[in-house]
Amino acid sequence: MRLKGIEITDANFDVAWDKLARRYDNRRIQLFNALEHIIQLPTVKTRTAEGLTDLIDRSEEAVRSLRELQCPVDHYDHWIVHCVVRKLDTNSRKTWVW
Numbered sequence: 001m002r003l004k005g006i007e008i009t010d011a012n013f014d015v016a017w018d019k020l021a022r023r024y025d026n027r028r029i030q031l032f033n034a035l036e037h038i039i040q041l042p043t044v045k046t047r048t049a050e051g052l053t054d055l056i057d058r059s060e061e062a063v064r065s066l067r068e069l070q071c072p073v074d075h076y077d078h079w080i081v082h083c084v085v086r087k088l089d090t091n092s093r094k095t096w097v098w
Contacts, residue, residue: 006019027069030065030069031066031069031071033065034062034065034066034069034071035062035066037058037061037062037065038059038062038063038080038083038084039083041055041058041059041062041083041084041087042054042055042058042087043087043089044087044088044089044092045089046089047089047091047092051089052088052092055084055087055088059080059084063080085097
């Protein structure tokens with residue numbers, strides 16, 4: 001728990017709030033997590049609609065997170081596409097490349 005060691009009282013509200021804000025309202029951590037979501041996308045083992053749809057949904061969610069953080073996603077969209085294509089099953093990857 002992020003507030004371990006802080007007694008829950010009215011007097012400690014500001015201290016607790018500041019501690020939570022430093023942890024969860026930290027743009028650097030949010031950016032790290034959004035990029036990590038792209039890097040750690042699950043690999044599609046076999047070409048199925050469910051697997052491909054899940055990959056698309058998770059990719060779009062990560063890109064939305066980056067946009068919310070006002071990252072210039074359009075400037076490194078090739079990198080994002082590369083990361084996503086690497087997670088495709090072999091047949092889908094071959095189809096994409098060729």
